[in-house]
Amino acid sequence: MLALNKALLTGDFSFPPNLEAGPYPDNLPERVLQFGEGNFLRAFVDWMIHELNKKGLFQGRVVVVQPLAQGLVDKINKQDGLYTLILRGYQDGQMVEKREIITSISRGINPYEDWQAVLRCAEDPRIDIVISNTTEAGIIFDHGDSLTAAPPRSFPGKLTAYLYHRYKHFQGDPDKGMLILPCELIDRNGDNLKEITLRLAEEWGLPGGFRQWLKEANIFLNTLVDRVVPGYPRDEAEQLAGELGYQDDLLDTGELFHLWVIEGPTHLKEKLPFHAAGLNVIWTDDMTPYRTRKVRILNGAHTATAAVAFLSGVDTVREAVEHPRLGRFIEELIYNEVIPATDLDEGMLTEFAGEVLQRFRNPYIVHRWQSILLNTTSKYKTRVLPSLLDYVAKKKAVPAKLTFSLAATAALFKDGRVNGRQFQGKRPQGEFIIEDDPEALAFWQAAWQQYKGTAESAREVAPYILGNSELWGKDLNSVPGLAEKLGVYLQEIVTGGMAAALEKVLAEGEGA
Ligand SMILES: NC(=O)c1ccc[n+]([C@@H]2O[C@H](COP(=O)([O-])OP(=O)(O)OC[C@H]3O[C@@H](n4cnc5c(N)ncnc54)[C@H](O)[C@@H]3O)[C@@H](O)[C@H]2O)c1
Numbered sequence: 001m002l003a004l005n006k007a008l009l010t011g012d013f014s015f016p017p018n019l020e021a022g023p024y025p026d027n028l029p030e031r032v033l034q035f036g037e038g039n040f041l042r043a044f045v046d047w048m049i050h051e052l053n054k055k056g057l058f059q060g061r062v063v064v065v066q067p068l069a070q071g072l073v074d075k076i077n078k079q080d081g082l083y084t085l086i087l088r089g090y091q092d093g094q095m096v097e098k099r100e101i102i103t104s105i106s107r108g109i110n111p112y113e114d115w116q117a118v119l120r121c122a123e124d125p126r127i128d129i130v131i132s133n134t135t136e137a138g139i140i141f142d143h144g145d146s147l148t149a150a151p152p153r154s155f156p157g158k159l160t161a162y163l164y165h166r167y168k169h170f171q172g173d174p175d176k177g178m179l180i181l182p183c184e185l186i187d188r189n190g191d192n193l194k195e196i197t198l199r200l201a202e203e204w205g206l207p208g209g210f211r212q213w214l215k216e217a218n219i220f221l222n223t224l225v226d227r228v229v230p231g232y233p234r235d236e237a238e239q240l241a242g243e244l245g246y247q248d249d250l251l252d253t254g255e256l257f258h259l260w261v262i263e264g265p266t267h268l269k270e271k272l273p274f275h276a277a278g279l280n281v282i283w284t285d286d287m288t289p290y291r292t293r294k295v296r297i298l299n300g301a302h303t304a305t306a307a308v309a310f311l312s313g314v315d316t317v318r319e320a321v322e323h324p325r326l327g328r329f330i331e332e333l334i335y336n337e338v339i340p341a342t343d344l345d346e347g348m349l350t351e352f353a354g355e356v357l358q359r360f361r362n363p364y365i366v367h368r369w370q371s372i373l374l375n376t377t378s379k380y381k382t383r384v385l386p387s388l389l390d391y392v393a394k395k396k397a398v399p400a401k402l403t404f405s406l407a408a409t410a411a412l413f414k415d416g417r418v419n420g421r422q423f424q425g426k427r428p429q430g431e432f433i434i435e436d437d438p439e440a441l442a443f444w445q446a447a448w449q450q451y452k453g454t455a456e457s458a459r460e461v462a463p464y465i466l467g468n469s470e471l472w473g474k475d476l477n478s479v480p481g482l483a484e485k486l487g488v489y490l491q492e493i494v495t496g497g498m499a500a501a502l503e504k505v506l507a508e509g510e511g512a
Pocket residue numbers: 035036037038039040041066067068071133134135136137138155184185225226227228229230231
């Protein structure tokens with residue numbers, strides 16, 4: 001079968017009529033440097049730039065830098081930056097599917113093989129935008145990172161070295177700063193990234209002039225992204241290749257819904273005129289409410305339900321929202337616990353929750369709990385725990401479902417083996433692998449050592465879990481009633497299984 005690449009796009013191959021396959025934009029200069037080549041950026045920012053280019057509103061392409069030694073840039077280069085994006089969702093009450101070949105990526109660079117190629121981009125005055133998505137693990141201060149490493153180890157290290165090269169090349173010209181838009185789902189991603197680059201500049205002993213240029217000539221924006229992107233459709237890939245008529249190793253799938261909230265001065269809109277292309281991009285002077293509602297309701301519901309659903313043998317988000325008991329669990333968790341805990345307009349939160357549940361029901365999006373469970377321990381802390389603690393503070397009671405979800409998360413790691421970042425566990429449907437931080441995996445293993453096989457001892461795992469103040473940010477045993485409730489749920493899951501325990505927690509709500 002023919003492979004997707006520039007020759008295919010520019011030749012006389014006849015693409016299927018339901019696929020948009022535009023011209024190859026040879027003539028457009030590179031204008032964006034992007035750290036990250038994952039599914040999300042390709043289905044979101046690179047798609048948006050493609051949309052701008054189609055309307056003649058940006059006229060530029062994206063150079064992709066692979067943040068880790070292993071990644072997709074070889075495939076990206078083999079396909080001349082091209083890939084097929086399939087977006088599916090409801091539009092005006094109708095189910096719509098859009099298939100398109102995205103042409104905004106010019107090439108990929110593996111900095112572990114050619115760091116100089118990245119630095120050469122710093123010398124190009126036309127490249128003045130940086131985009132990133134290196135997961136929540138990417139924006140970190142790496143104490144041992146080095147300016148002279150080729151490349152520096154961390155993403156902020158690479159960015160600092162890149163900016164220093166640019167500063168030197170243009171002799172500190174204040175007009176040669178970059179507009180930097182991180183997409184990582186951490187709070188105030190732009191502010192954090194800026195602070196880390198400044199710390200690195202100081203740690204590396206870089207001149208004061210550079211630090212000033214870094215601060216004043218570059219603009220770091222806080223942003224919040226929203227689009228469900230399950231990525232490569234492995235179950236459908238073969239069928240899709242048949243329908244498309246070519247092989248695409250970079251196939252990507254996502255929902256139609258998209259929202260990018262950017263906190264920054266509105267005059268910058270003109271540099272990236274997403275609004276003019278009809279894209280759902282909001283410029284605001286305060287992104288906090290957007291972030292809180294999204295992280296608590298959408299990501300919170302994902303993380304809080306993932307272990308419950310997965311251990312019930314239900315593998316995808318849609319199957320869970322449509323499941324009689326899991327569907328009720330998700331709704332009650334959102335409407336009875338997360339929303340009442342959150343200090344934002346209730347009407348706005350309720351409307352958003354309705355839209356999110358509708359998005360979860362999208363029949364064409366296969367979003368697996370197993371992928372949502374990646375790094376679930378730290379996600380519980382940032383996406384679920386704040387709702388639980390705020391609920392306790394406001395209602396003076398422990399929320400059942402948010403606590404049950406912690407018990408389910410713990411239960412996921414009860415029986416199994418750890419190998420580096422991988423946990424190989426067991427559920428009634430068979431063995432599974434979940435990835436998490438090795439420290440988190442060691443913590444769960446230590447917690448289950450408190451369990452001695454008796455129903456009573458399952459309860460004793462609770463104070464151990466809650467007592468890890470380094471993980472949770474405080475000793476959660478200080479939350480009145482939490483250890484007891486968590487202990488009861490752990491005992492119920494361990495002795496009766498997930499389905500029976502779920503029945504019980506749902507029945508609790510009925511009497512309330
Ligand atoms: N997939 C979605 O639905 C979705 C939606 C919104 C936001 N996001 C966010 O985007 C992130 C990436 O999602 P994806 O679907 O593109 O995943 P992916 O696995 O396809 O891509 C992950 C990217 O992050 C990089 N990366 C991973 N660990 C890193 C580290 N320690 N340091 C530097 N770079 C690192 C990888 O090199 C790769 O470029 C997620 O963590 C999530 O927070 C995803």
